[in-house]
Amino acid sequence: MPEKVGSLVKIGVDAGRALHGRGGVASYTRQLVNGLVRQAPENDLVLFDLDHGVGRRDVFERALGPLPDSVRAAAVEPRELANLDLFHAPAFAMPPPAAPGHVFTLHDLTILSHPGFHTLDNRVRTVVSIAEALTRGSTVIAVSRATRA
Numbered sequence: 001m002p003e004k005v006g007s008l009v010k011i012g013v014d015a016g017r018a019l020h021g022r023g024g025v026a027s028y029t030r031q032l033v034n035g036l037v038r039q040a041p042e043n044d045l046v047l048f049d050l051d052h053g054v055g056r057r058d059v060f061e062r063a064l065g066p067l068p069d070s071v072r073a074a075a076v077e078p079r080e081l082a083n084l085d086l087f088h089a090p091a092f093a094m095p096p097p098a099a100p101g102h103v104f105t106l107h108d109l110t111i112l113s114h115p116g117f118h119t120l121d122n123r124v125r126t127v128v129s130i131a132e133a134l135t136r137g138s139t140v141i142a143v144s145r146a147t148r149a
Contacts, residue, residue, distance in 0.1 A: 009043045011036065012074075012084040012099065016049030017091040018063045025107055028143070029090050033064055037071060045071045046084065050093040092125065094132045102138035106130065108147050 018029040036045055047060050055075035061067055074080040078098035081087065087095050090105040111123045133140060142148035
């Protein structure tokens with residue numbers, strides 16, 4: 001995480017999967033947001049929804065529970081993204097180029113090993129997002145040794 005002297009770190013998170021999903025990525029996203037709130041309460045946390053564009057705090061609180069004042073929700077707009085120090089993409093989607101340094105979580109590669117379990121749209125979107133993360137120099141988190149390999 002970037003370290004800033006004399007000011008807060010502004011972290012953006014694509015938390016949309018916590019709103020719209022029920023599986024492992026949704027659970028991971030909820031835990032990520034709750035962990036950032038708990039472990040780094042002094043930082044500003046901005047929640048985005050890259051898939052559906054939800055930018056309302058009350059909607060995120062319904063999925064995540066009460067959030068401290070240091071957390072806000074925002075629409076996916078260049079000015080909002082450019083104001084961040086770091087953006088975490090935990091749900092196979094990259095933010096628009098206006099966003100700063102990125103962390104991209106790669107949960108699995110079943111789009112390659114088991115393509116029949118995914119729609120064509122999902123396979124294409126995921127491959128494009130992974131390629132974009134690598135091209136843009138994102139820090140990639142592989143959640144398992146198998147994915148890392």
